[in-house]
Amino acid sequence: MSPLKLKKGASSHSAYDLKSGYGxxxxxxxxxxxxxxxxxxxxxxxxxxxxxxxxxxxxxxxxxxxxxxxxxxxxxxxxxxxxxxxxxxxxxxxxxxxxxxxxxxxGPTVERELALFKVAGQGDSRIEAIRLADIFRANVVDSTLESFVFEITGTPEKIDAFADLMRPLGLQEVARTGVAALARGADSLV
CATH class of the missing domain: 3.30.70.260 (ACT domain)
Known part of the structure; x- marks a missing residue:
């Protein structure tokens, strides 16, 4: 009987520990x-x-x-x-x-997501929220004396980064659309 040919990193104790070619x-x-x-x-x-x-x-x-x-x-x-x-x-x-x-x-794709953020705050928190929204190119789509609703479009990573910065400033609620994606170039799926 010939010995098993084990890949590097595999254990010789059990066949269940063998590594697949897929990673x-x-x-x-x-x-x-x-x-x-x-x-x-x-x-x-x-x-x-x-x-x-x-x-x-x-x-x-x-x-x-x-x-x-x-x-x-x-x-x-x-x-x-x-x-x-x-x-x-x-x-x-x-x-x-x-x-x-x-x-x-x-191949290369373009991926975007739309999100709405409700941020409640007063004083310096409101000023900082508007400053950060401007940096992220988020739009104010609703405003009251106690809160803002920001609209932001971008990659999921950009949306996550914006959310992380808004949490300490009074982030109350988030609504996200999910990713919309298209392949780059002239080719079409349909």
Whole structure:
């Protein structure tokens, strides 16, 4: 009987400890899924994720073709490369799914998110909140004597950074749309 050929870092105590060729690192991917615009499609897509224990970090859905009755679901998810491949294959098997694109691996993309922030404060806190909003190019869309509502658009990292700075100044509430993403260049998914 020949000995097992173990990869570096693997233990010789158990076959369960063997390293896969996919790597074990968790990666974040943005998927664009073109689907039929009909009742129950979103439930089937979300059911695939929940039924297998996959996480959805961001989800946006909108109709993109009125005459063709198609919608685009943009999903940000994370997992090992093997899990991401499983997600893409299983999404492709859903009857109402026309296309599945992994924007993360297909090339450069533009990703943006819209968020609304309610910040309550008085005196210096209000002045500092407006100063920071100006730096982040956030717009004041509502104002009272006790609070502001800021609108900000940008990458998820920019939104997170703005939230971190607003917390000590009286951040009360946040509403985020989720990531909208498009591949750069002239090519189109539809």
């Amino acid at each position: 074990d690192g968790i990666e974040q991917h943005t998927l664009a899924v073109i689907v039929e615009n009909e009742p129950g499609v979103l439930a089937r897509v979300v059911g695939l994720f929940s039924g297998r224990g996959y996480n959805i970090e961001s989800l946006t859905v909108a109709e993109i073709d009125h005459t063709g009755h198609r919608s685009r679901i943009t999903i940000v998810t994370s997992g090992t490369p093997q899990i991401i491949e499983q997600i893409k294959l299983q999404l492709g098997r859903i009857v109402t799914v026309h296309q599945v694109h992994d924007l993360t691996v297909e």
